Amino acid sequence: MKLLYTNENRYLVHNIQNIVENSGIEIMLKNEFAAGAAGDLVPHETWLELWVINDANYDKAMQIISSSFSHENDAIWVCSNCDEKNDASFEFCWKCQNSAPSSRQL
Numbered sequence: 644m645k646l647l648y649t650n651e652n653r654y655l656v657h658n659i660q661n662i663v664e665n666s667g668i669e670i671m672l673k674n675e676f677a678a679g680a681a682g683d684l685v686p687h688e689t690w691l692e693l694w695v696i697n698d699a700n701y702d703k704a705m706q707i708i709s710s711s712f713s714h715e716n717d718a719i720w721v722c723s724n725c726d727e728k729n730d731a732s733f734e735f736c737w738k739c740q741n742s743a744p745s746s747r748q749l
């Protein structure tokens with residue numbers, strides 16, 4: 644297993660998880676329940692982590708992730724709930740988890 648992606652913003656990690664899973668790559672989350680038990684832990688250690696199960700899929704998964712970030716500026720949708728800008732590949736607003744409008748361009 645290899646670490647694919649981690650971020651202090653758990654919604655962002657979940658969005659990346661959706662994107663990678665939709666391409667058929669098996670992944671798993673670590674620290675999914677760590678935030679509730681943060682207590683004495685260093686904050687960084689409670690970040691949600693996305694791991695690829697099969698190392699052979701690592702490069703493909705990284706490519707999917709980087710391409711999902713690279714069209715940040717040409718295809719975005721604006722959340723109707725909180726006005727945050729979201730990447731077109733995101734199914735839900737990274738900030739408030741509102742669903743993307745079904746008319747968004749992919």
Ligand SMILES: [Zn+2]
Binds near residue numbers: 722724736740741
């Ligand atoms: Zn939102």
